[in-house]
Amino acid sequence: MNTNKSKEIFEEAKKSIPGGVNSPVRAFQSVKKDYPIFIESAKGSKLFDEDGNEYIDMIGSWGPMILGHNYPEVLEVVKSEMEKGTSFGLPTKKEVVLAELVKECFPAIEKIRLTTSGTEATMAAVRLSRAFTKKNKILKFEGCYHGHSDSLLVKAGSGLLTFEHQDSNGITEAVTRDTITAPFGDFEKIKKIIEDEKDIACVIVEPIPANMGVIETSKEFLEFLREITRKKNTVLIFDEVITGFRISLGGACEVFGIQPDLVTLGKIIGGGYPVGAFGGKKEIMDLISPVGNVYHAGTLSGNPVSVAAGIKTISILKENPEIYKTLEKRTKELVSKIENLIQKYEIPATVNYVNSLFTIFFAKDKIENLEDAIDTSDEMFAIYFDTMLENGIIVPPSKYEAHFISYVHSDEDYEKFYFALEKAFEKIKNSL
Structure with missing residues (x-):
């Protein structure tokens, strides 16, 4: 496969962009590649690079492409909206429509504020929690990633783990002191922390972690968090930037039947365009300016193009519940075939999945937390990634990320995936 143009572009990119990329995982360094592929376009379940190579996309822009790239109905709405204007810096009716649509799907959300990104949403939710409780500290879980704001980068997952860091430089000691971490x-341990610490404003959690690879969650654990936070007057935040509208219409809140105090959202609520949101109980949300004194602002918050794409995407999902059933069925079948190949080639690997996202971990035992994920094989994952890429399948360039499938992945796509996967497992078997 010829990727010379990508190589040339990367060399140019490094001259003006740190590391040549605008988000670290994209550099492909953790999978031992000299340079990443540069994407030129996308359609349906496919990506096309600058050299004209076609790939079956198993990343889906890290979640939002549940309907595939440039889904015709969504694209039509976006084109129409762009003709009206791309940014106003003033409110629009569609922001209200999207807010009401999200509220219908998430009963825990009584009021909602739109943002430009998931990072912004989680940052604002933490600030709001501190104002509501008049406490300072936050409790988060090792390996859960909530964006790159200072307090949430302590022992985070995603790209931070990919580059073998559990914290980022540039975070003050004061911020670190106010961030308490616990094993997922x-x-x-969590009970002891919450009972001993009197100054915890919020507990923030990915109800289904997907940034140290997909970790399957028990309902009992989330019920425990709900009970103990309520008892201690601590705000419970579900970070559903990935799981919201991806695993079900009402995200993990619906799947587990648990109502947190605040929910953060992103990805799908913009239909693949830049967006984020945080929402929850009225008495908490009404502390936000201009009603209250917790400041949050953004020129591009509620951007009309992103909002229009989000409304159309969520409406399609809402009107076609079979989409979720199909995705769950397809993922279950896919995981079953992966497990069969693992047994056939006697590969030390296991698969975690929830609805339409999954992670292949190269380790014998079930992966249940950050330490388990770290112990998985970098070498086997690099072989897996490289072989899949050579055979026209783009999978996450990090062992700590999830694969995402879309509604438009075809039978032919899945067959090509299995074919490439068997080649990858053959190579891994020969390397043992």
């Missing part, structure tokens, strides 16, 4: 799923 550790009931006893």
Whole structure:
């Protein structure tokens, strides 16, 4: 496969962009590649690079492309909206429509504020929690990623883990002191922390972690968090930037039947365009300016193009519940075939999945937390990534990320995936 143009572009990119990329995982360094592929266009389940190579996309822009790239109905709405204007810096009716649509799907959200990104949404939700409780500290979980705001980068997942860091430079000691971390799923340790610490404003959690690879969550754990935070007057935040509208119309809140105090959203609510949101109980949300004194602002918050794309995407999902059933069925079948190949080639690997996202971990035992994920094989994952890429399949360039499938992935796409996967497992078997 010829990727010379991507190589040339990368060399130019490094002259003006740190590392040649605008988000670290894109550099492909963790999969031992000299340069990343540069994408020129996308359609349906496919990506096309600058050299004209076609790839079956198993990343889906990290989640939002649940309907595939440039889904015709969404694209039509976006084109129409762009003709009216792309940014006003003033409110629009469609912002209200999207807010009401999200509220219908998430009963925990009584009021909502739109942002430009998931990072902004989680940052604002934490600030709001501190104002509401008049407390300072936050509790987060090792390996859960909530964007790159200072307090949430302590022992985070995603790209931070990919580059073998659990914290980022540039964060003050004061911020670190106010951020408490705990192992995901550790009931006893979490209980002790919350009971001993009197100054915890919020507990923020990915209800289904997907930034140290997909970690399957028990309902009992989330119920435990809900009960203990309510008892201690601590705000419970569900970060559903990935899971919201991806695993079900009402995200993990619906799947587990648990109502947090605040929810953060992103990805799909913009239909693939830049957007984020945070929402929850009225008495908390009404602390936000201009009603209250918690400041949050953004020129591009509620951008008309993103909002229009989000309204159309969510409406399609809402009107066609079979989409979720199809995605769940397809993922279950896919995972079953992956597991069969793991047994056939006696590969030390396991698969975690929830609805339409999954992670292949190269380790024998089930992966349940950050330490388990870190212990998985970098070498096997690099072989897997490289072989899939050579065979026209683009999978996450990090062992700590999730694969995402879309509604428009075809039978032929899946067959090509299995074919490439078998080649990858053959190479891994020969390397053992």
